[in-house]
Amino acid sequence: MPHLLIKDLPRYECLIEAAKHYPELDPSACEAFLHLLRAGDEAFLHAEQHLTAHNISHGRFSVLTLLMKGCPTDGSKAPGPGLTPAELADNARVTRATMTGLIDTLERDGFVRREADTHDRRMMRVCLTPKAREFLSQLLPSHFQRMAEVMSGLSEAERRTLVELLNKIYLRAAELNTPVRAVASPNT
Amino acid sequence: MPHLLIKDLPRYECLIEAAKHYPELDPSACEAFLHLLRAGDEAFLHAEQHLTAHNISHGRFSVLTLLMKGCPTDGSKAPGPGLTPAELADNARVTRATMTGLIDTLERDGFVRREADTHDRRMMRVCLTPKAREFLSQLLPSHFQRMAEVMSGLSEAERRTLVELLNKIYLRAAELNTPVRAVASPNT
DNA sequence: AAAGATTGAATTATCAATCTTG
DNA sequence: CAAGATTGATAATTCAATCTTT
Numbered sequence A, B: 001m002p003h004l005l006i007k008d009l010p011r012y013e014c015l016i017e018a019a020k021h022y023p024e025l026d027p028s029a030c031e032a033f034l035h036l037l038r039a040g041d042e043a044f045l046h047a048e049q050h051l052t053a054h055n056i057s058h059g060r061f062s063v064l065t066l067l068m069k070g071c072p073t074d075g076s077k078a079p080g081p082g083l084t085p086a087e088l089a090d091n092a093r094v095t096r097a098t099m100t101g102l103i104d105t106l107e108r109d110g111f112v113r114r115e116a117d118t119h120d121r122r123m124m125r126v127c128l129t130p131k132a133r134e135f136l137s138q139l140l141p142s143h144f145q146r147m148a149e150v151m152s153g154l155s156e157a158e159r160r161t162l163v164e165l166l167n168k169i170y171l172r173a174a175e176l177n178t179p180v181r182a183v184a185s186p187n188t
Numbered sequence C: 001a002a003a004g005a006t007t008g009a010a011t012t013a014t015c016a017a018t019c020t021t022g
Numbered sequence D: 001c002a003a004g005a006t007t008g009a010t011a012a013t014t015c016a017a018t019c020t021t022t
Helices: A010-019 A027-053 A058-069 A085-092 A096-108 A130-151 A156-181 B010-019 B027-053 B058-069 B085-092 B096-108 B130-151 B156-181
Strands: A112-116 A124-128 B112-116 B124-128
Touching (some): A010 B130, A027 B156, A058 A096, A058 A130, A156 B130, B058 B096, B085 B124
């Protein structure tokens, strides 16, 4: 009879269990993978609850933080004119249709403004409103505070080790995922 | 001009950058937290693409794998009669309304069956169909194979270290999240 | 025709309300 | 009334189709 003060995540437990039935498939790798998802999930939940309490979904938060700094894909600094919906969609990793919907509700709530691009009339420019900047400057410190709580049990050395290992995983996964994402401009 | 063969995740880059402007808020913790989310995100994407290609969403996959083994919250083994929608919702961490919808489409697609509970007529029992068991036995090996690919760059020792660190984070986050999840039965 | 933005249908998710049963 | 399951309204997400502009 296990002590269930800390409830587990059965959907991961099931798979960690199932992976052991495939010894030819590198069980230690599967175990590490599922632990990554489980910890990421639980950590994300902690951050998300804070955002949800402020009526900010994952997608909305991505849009706001991307607009905070410009952050165009090519690294060029263009803070003034804002970003286009297409740039936001690429950087937030959602489809353009999703981004249209996110901008709709953010505009309705007074967090962003749409402006027609002066040079290319197909494009829109999305900008933060002062209300959004105010909102973010209130929210971000407590948001980072919550991140720090989750990581408080790790020493500086452990954090460095963790970041190093996570980076290795990230780069490998990004490499595996790259062909899928590179569907932007085929060569025909 | 950076070499963009591996596209970055600007929504995390922005925050990692922003966290450095709050030196009083434990920047190394925030950095580690965001690296966890970024790696988890990218790893999850790799697994998800495989599931999506087989018409299986995150929620659907959770339901199928939970039903594979029973997996009731209290650890009791009850493989025969299946699980109730409430148990599935708790274990998959979605609301009961969401679970109703997931079971609807899974039933429509022939993966699960609903049966009325013989003892308590408020409850339903959800079971896997043979079609679903066949489907899972085809899918799981390649699913685990993809997990292994992502982790292939880590040695056994690194995997052990990683799991240990992730466990520390998971337990801390679960502890922080527990009060939020324990809203099941208030005492009035 | 190609690119940017949007719209429409479908799925997954939430909460709040409702219906059935205990 | 409690509890389990569902339904209805809304949001976020996807894909496919459409509309405007280049």
